[in-house]
Amino acid sequence: xxxxxxxxxxxxxxxxxxxxxxxxxxxxxxxxxxxxxxxxxxxxxxxxxxxxxxxxxxxxxxxxxxxxxxxxxxxxxx
Numbered sequence: 001x002x003x004x005x006x007x008x009x010x011x012x013x014x015x016x017x018x019x020x021x022x023x024x025x026x027x028x029x030x031x032x033x034x035x036x037x038x039x040x041x042x043x044x045x046x047x048x049x050x051x052x053x054x055x056x057x058x059x060x061x062x063x064x065x066x067x068x069x070x071x072x073x074x075x076x077x078x
Contacts, residue, residue: 003052006059007033024062029055 010030018026032051036043 003056004033004037006056007037021066024059024066029059 007030010026010033013026018024036048
């Protein structure tokens with residue numbers, strides 16, 4: 001999954017889920033996606049690398065946990 005896809009998919013998350021999972025800082029990831037996809041000349045490579053090395057892996061781990069929790073809740077309701 002690319003950085004662009006992360007931000008695009010974050011735009012598809014319902015506001016209700018975003019409110020329940022504010023710790024994921026959805027807005028920040030959407031803004032970062034928009035910046036890195038559209039502002040090529042102003043990209044600071046060190047800052048981009050830091051974001052990719054530190055924040056994206058944490059975000060992916062959190063999203064995996066969220067997905068597992070949502071799947072469990074859905075399964076429990078069946």
